Amino acid sequence: MKRLAIFASGNGSNAQAIAEYFSESSDARIVLILTNRKDAFVIERAKALNIPIRVFNRTDFYETEVITQLMIDEQIDLIVLAGFLWLLPPSLIYAFPNRIINIHPALLPNYGGKGMYGGKVHSAVIAAGEKESGISIHFVDEHYDQGQVFFQARCTIEADDTPDTLAAKIHKLEYAHFAATIHQILKTL
Numbered sequence: 001m002k003r004l005a006i007f008a009s010g011n012g013s014n015a016q017a018i019a020e021y022f023s024e025s026s027d028a029r030i031v032l033i034l035t036n037r038k039d040a041f042v043i044e045r046a047k048a049l050n051i052p053i054r055v056f057n058r059t060d061f062y063e064t065e066v067i068t069q070l071m072i073d074e075q076i077d078l079i080v081l082a083g084f085l086w087l088l089p090p091s092l093i094y095a096f097p098n099r100i101i102n103i104h105p106a107l108l109p110n111y112g113g114k115g116m117y118g119g120k121v122h123s124a125v126i127a128a129g130e131k132e133s134g135i136s137i138h139f140v141d142e143h144y145d146q147g148q149v150f151f152q153a154r155c156t157i158e159a160d161d162t163p164d165t166l167a168a169k170i171h172k173l174e175y176a177h178f179a180a181t182i183h184q185i186l187k188t189l
Contacts, residue, residue: 007084009084012035015045019045035053054070105117125157132157133169135174136151151181
């Protein structure tokens with residue numbers, strides 16, 4: 001059975017959707033959810049799902065290898081970033097090459113990079129007059145949103161869409177495709 005760890009910084013709806021998807025699976029399970037915010041709602045979701053949670057700070061993450069070693073000790077097969085907003089330290093990336101994935105709420109390579117998350121992405125997409133948006137699931141490297149994209153799903157942007165209505169469309173795509181794509185990736189490990 002493959003072992004997954006999920007990193008999340010906020011609400012944790014994608015983390016919950018992934019955990020629920022794999023709750024009855026004999027292929028994989030979520031063994032740990034990690035967050036960099038002690039007030040993140042993902043903590044409550046993890047508790048409700050009976051998944052261990054680890055809260056860490058900037059020092060633990062960037063100045064030590066505590067989190068990298070935790071992933072090694074937990075024998076994690078795949079790390080999933082689900083709304084995690086910090087750039088990963090090189091030690092973690094090098095310890096898990098091509099075994100860290102992220103979901104981005106736009107069609108990369110457009111509208112990615114530092115500071116491009118959530119409503120900021122949707123506002124930029126609409127302001128640019130784009131006719132479609134979507135999600136990108138990609139491997140993680142040393143840069144924000146630059147790793148190899150291996151899955152995208154699209155939605156149409158209507159003339160009356162707002163950042164909030166576009167966000168709702170994007171969330172539907174995330175819930176429909178993220179866990180299933182993770183499942184496909186696990187088959188290649």
